[in-house]
Amino acid sequence: MSFNSQLANLREQPETARAGLKWTEDENDQLMKDVMDGMDFNEVAKKHQRTLIGITSRVMTNALTMMNDSELTIQDVSKLVHISEDEIEYFRQKQEYKADARKVKKNVTKKDIPSNNDNIPYQDFMIVLTEIRDYLKIIADK
Secondary structure, three states, X not given: OOHHHHHXXXXXXXXXXXXXXXXXXXXXXXXXXXXXXXXXXXXXXXXXXXXXXXXXXXXXXXXXXHHHHOOOOHHHHHHHHOOOHHHHHHHHHHHHHHHHHHHHHHHOOHHHOOOOOOOOOHHHHHHXXXXXXXXXXXXXXX
16 A cells, blocks of 8 residues: 555545644644643644554654754653653664665665666665665764
């Protein structure tokens, strides 16, 4: 099942009718108020007609923004949003890894990818791809 068809199925359900839609500023503010007030994430998801994964991801994104835009520590933010420091740190590293991967992908041009006419053995090309993947893993582990 494709992503779009999964999303369409979620939007047909009343409790997830807003899944995948852009967050408004008011909705985002209400989300953070609900979370900081200690509302259960499942209840928050129902209230906002989103999935639990969507709610968690948005709260994590907001948590990182809170840390970057203020002098709040990960401990402070963890207490505010009721998510463990380890989960926030894991999400932060994952976001950095994705950003680094996008940079590498952006720097690879079409001419860098061998065509069927090139005399580059497939194995050599796969070795280069493996080296890029390993480099990105090293960055993610830092």
